[in-house]
Amino acid sequence: MTEEEILNNIEKQKKESECFKKGFKAGAEYKNRLESKVDKLETLLLEFTGYGDEWLLSKAKLKKTNREVLADLVINQRQLMRELYNKLDSKTKIELKKRVESCIWPIMHNED
Known part of the structure; x- marks a missing residue:
């Protein structure tokens, strides 16, 4: 190997090393x-499932x-x-839809 080839190989290795470091940092x-x-989605799930009041954001915190x-x-x-x-089955979806609609439009469901 000539001196020029050795220097080119060293330069190439430096560039590859820099590219690897950048890719690793980005990853x-x-x-x-x-x-x-x-973590945020897990916290939301715990809030929705009623894990406990300590998981819920307080009114003051929301403000x-x-x-x-x-x-x-x-x-x-x-x-x-x-x-x-x-992820719910169709029967449960229908029941849940009725419960939600009764909360949103209670007058319409009281007439039935």
Whole structure:
């Protein structure tokens, strides 16, 4: 091997090392973001299943939260509800739909 080839190989190895480090860091950041999202969804699930009042956000805490965070919270809750609803059997879906409609439109269901 000539000196030029050796220098080219060393330069190539340095570039590959830098690319690997960048990719590894990006992968680690992505993993952290996914773990954070999973943790948030687990907390939401615990809130919906009534795990306990200590998991629920208090009214004071909700008032202190900015609109962007509240909007994200509502969107995540809707997503979670859809996922849970889609896992139900058809009979349970119909019963749940009736219960929800009776809460939203109580007058219409009292007339029946």
